[in-house]
Amino acid sequence: METPVIRGRALTKRFGDTLAVDSADLDVWPGEIVSILGTSGCGKTTLLRLIAGFESPTSGSVHILGTEMSGASGLVPPNRRGIGMVVQEYALFPHMTVERNIAFGLQDLDGRERVERVDEVLDLVRLAGFESRYPYELSGGQQQRVALARTLAPNPAAVLLDEPFSNLDSTMRQRLRTEVEEILRARRTAAIFVTHDREEAFAMADRVGVMVDGRLLQIGAPDQIYHFPATSEIARLTGxxxxxxxxxxxxxxxxxxxxxxxxxxxxxxxxxxxxxxxxxxxxxxxxxxxxxxxxxxxxxxxxxxxxxxxxxxxxxxxxxxxxxxxxxxxxxxxxxxxxxxxxxxxxxx
Ligand SMILES: Nc1ncnc2c1ncn2[C@@H]1O[C@H](COP(=O)(O)OP(=O)(O)OP(=O)(O)O)[C@@H](O)[C@H]1O
Ligand SMILES: [Mg+2]
The missing domain is CATH 2.40.50.140 (Nucleic acid-binding proteins)
Structure with missing residues (x-):
């Protein structure tokens, strides 16, 4: 039996009176892309932050490749989970060049390996030659590609993408979505992709999870979710x-x-x-x-x-x-x- 890259069980996060994530069960298998679709405030970012380790769950557990990261045994910090996260904005350090931004997470490598890795991921996102630019010298789409390169550089077991294209125009979004999917597929990197755009959710993913009020209500293949939503509420959200x-x-x-x-x-x-x-x-x-x-x-x-x-x-x-x-x-x-x-x-x- 294969081990899931990410396994969340009964994951729950409460902020005061708000139940941001409510008993979420989620598995992401090797090489799989799962998108999480839900309206604003339904708990998508909190779910990712629980998995990445930026939040501790009120209850429930997170396992990465079979090792408990959050749960009864305590909390493993984000930088030791082998997971990368790309957020919507302010992803790059503004005072660092592209090269230094990407090299930032590669402290464990020696100088030459680090340069090689930076070159490799810059090639991957088609930004070779942009090493010495600063973020303000890049377009929004290029900045998000650098952010993706930085996330992929340490070879994470999985990447979490939190509405990474939401600041871009629709043509750029579609292009980047295809590019990012190709990159993830080529490296067989498992991913969770969060969006409130159903077309984006369907187009990228092997499976789509529908989230409402902190609960993951249904998860399945895109066509299954589209044609056979479990409730009329999910039907309205997904089509x-x-x-x-x-x-x-x-x-x-x-x-x-x-x-x-x-x-x-x-x-x-x-x-x-x-x-x-x-x-x-x-x-x-x-x-x-x-x-x-x-x-x-x-x-x-x-x-x-x-x-x-x-x-x-x-x-x-x-x-x-x-x-x-x-x-x-x-x-x-x-x-x-x-x-x-x-x-x-x-x-x-
Ligand atoms: N640090 C926090 N303190 C208190 N409440 C929070 C905190 N973070 C999130 N929340 C609340 O938890 C709920 C879920 O927030 P979350 O950011 O996960 O939603 P989201 O689905 O990512 O929304 P969006 O699509 O707008 O990004 C919201 O009601 C939010 O106000
Ligand atoms: Mg969010």
């Missing part, structure tokens, strides 16, 4: 979604205003039970049809797509993602056709 009412049938489907839909329920449904089905905008096709069951009420043009909101005759509304050039102006009567080929997540109503 753009609407809910339509339905009545469970004996065959595992449900009668809904969109017709009979196949359901995936976490608890078995009883026939006749009132349920609520989650639909994503990409689950629904629209065709102009005077006798259709809905009317387009608004259009949100997003450039690469347009989101149409449709009011169903049942009084419920759903959204449909269309190509940017699709017509169907507001007021169009439409037929709404579910096109999803896997079951719809369903919740008791």
């Amino acid at each position: 753009t979604c609407d809910f339509v009412s339905g009545t469970a049938r004996p065959d595992g489907g449900a009668e809904t205003p969109l017709g009979v839909l196949q359901c995936a329920a976490s608890e078995p449904l009883t026939p006749g039970q009132a349920v609520s089905l989650m639909v994503h905008p990409d689950d629904l096709e629209l065709v102009a049809d005077k006798r259709g069951q809905g009317t387009v009420v608004s259009r949100e043009f997003r450039g690469d797509e347009v989101i149409l909101k449709v009011l169903l005759d049942s009084g419920e509304s759903v959204r449909s993602r269309r190509r940017s050039f699709s017509k169907l102006p507001a007021g169009s009567k439409v037929k709404v056709i579910p096109v999803k080929t896997i079951p719809f997540a369903v919740y008791p109503r």
Whole structure:
């Protein structure tokens, strides 16, 4: 049995009345990237700081590669955990050059090894030649790449990334996200990546953990989390979604205003039970049809797509993602056709 790089058990952190992290269980396996998705204040940074050792847990434990770091046996300081952390801002020492920033964590190496390691990680983040620049002479994206290089330089067992791209524009974010993922994958470095951006969470990770009010509510593969969120609250956090009412049938489907839909329920449904089905905008096709069951009420043009909101005759509304050039102006009567080929997540109503 492989040893997890990071294992948190019943990790709990209380600040006065605030339960910042509430009984979190988390394993990160060798080479794995886990992202933690949650809204502001839900406890993401605190969770990382508990793992890195900047906070001591109120209760619970942290193991790194099988060795207890926080728990009954006390607290191992951050610099002896073999873990690196990249934070959102002020990551670099402003009065030190890039080279000295990176060499900072390499006191154990002799002079030549240190220079070699600095060169290696600067190459990795594609900033060779920037050794003698100061942080203020770098763009935000370059600064975060140096911060990443500094974190990777001591060859940590795992890196913790706390919204490292949140100060950058969206093009830069996407580019860096891909770069960072490639670097982590190439080195098989395990990582936890914290973000409140679901696209970022999904795109980077092998598994996504959803955090609400200090609790890690669900953790799983990105498509599993997206299609089968355990609760409607998680559904709203992890995707753009609407809910339509339905009545469970004996065959595992449900009668809904969109017709009979196949359901995936976490608890078995009883026939006749009132349920609520989650639909994503990409689950629904629209065709102009005077006798259709809905009317387009608004259009949100997003450039690469347009989101149409449709009011169903049942009084419920759903959204449909269309190509940017699709017509169907507001007021169009439409037929709404579910096109999803896997079951719809369903919740008791
Ligand atoms: N040192 C502290 N003292 C008191 N309360 C704290 C402390 N650090 C965090 N908290 C509280 O714990 C909760 C979780 O904070 P945390 O910083 O972990 O959230 P977060 O998910 O990282 O939020 P954000 O996305 O805004 O960074 C918040 O209610 C916060 O106010
Ligand atoms: Mg935070």
